[in-house]
Amino acid sequence: MKVSIIGAGRLGATLAYTLTLKDIVREVTLIDINRNLSRGEMLDISHGISLTGHTRVRTAEYDSVKNADIIVITAGIPRKPGESRLDLNKKNVHILKDIVSNIVKYNKSAILFVVSNPVDIMTYVAYKVSGFERKKVFGMGTMLDTTRLRSAIGSYFNLNPKDVDIMFLGEHGDSMTPVFSLASINSVPLSSIPGYDKKKLEEMAEYYKTCAAEVIALKGGTIFAPAIVMAEIVESMVKDRRQIMPLSVYLEDYYGINGIYTGVPAILSKDGIEDVIKLPLNKKEIEGLKDSASIIQNAIKDLRDSGFIE
Incomplete structure (x- = not known):
């Protein structure tokens, strides 16, 4: 390839x-x-x-x-x-x-x-x-943000971060929302793992929504983690792994969200996006995703109104 x-x-x-x-x-x-x-x-x-x-x-x-x-x-x-x-x-x-x-x-x-x-x-x-x-x-969607949060949660519990299963959904930006209702480590719910503290984990998620700003302030840009994530995405396509990743994909009737690209889990193959996965989110997560999507919709509308796109 x-x-x-x-x-x-x-x-x-x-x-x-x-x-x-x-x-x-x-x-x-x-x-x-x-x-x-x-x-x-x-x-x-x-x-x-x-x-x-x-x-x-x-x-x-x-x-x-x-x-x-x-x-x-x-x-x-x-x-x-x-x-x-x-x-x-x-x-x-x-x-x-x-x-x-x-x-x-x-x-x-x-x-x-x-x-x-x-x-x-x-x-x-x-x-x-x-x-x-x-x-x-x-x-790239929220794959980078998800990777950051998984790495942090693995460190928090002193467990292998590769076994952490949690996602950010929505905008690759400050409005993204974490999906704690389905989070686990090697199929064990986070709440069952010794040391679980809901408040601390929620604070961690809030930090990792905006942590790139700290890196930018310190060294001028985020480089290594994004490159690792991008290479992982490319490798997944090259090897046709058919992995599920939270990527920015076109949505149609995803909890009422239509006609935009934003981060949700999708099946990635050598041919691109094979399917979009609709997660069973709780009410708070659905509202968070919709709020995030509305920010993208408003930004696209602003570009149209300003003549930048049709």
């Missing part, structure tokens, strides 16, 4: 590096408006491939996406300290539209995996501009 990464900034380059360590794809292509940057990152990664495997990293122009199987879009203006992801809405929509327009000139069959923020809205824009079928366009 071939993966093209649009955006050779710190996040795109780190994804390329991580994919070479995994050695799961034939080729990774870096495309960036700053050709010197993409070439520099390509050279730096390539100089170590004799120790990593067979994955080749190249830099090229948009015409190189013509035979890509998966196209990952990371390009965009990053968050600054004090900004929310939604603050990037109008800043990044022009960039995203231009990227997708260039992609479809050369490839109309690849899977579009959107990471640029605000990811739910940018994924919606990518879907509309590309004309691709819905299963071929998805965003």
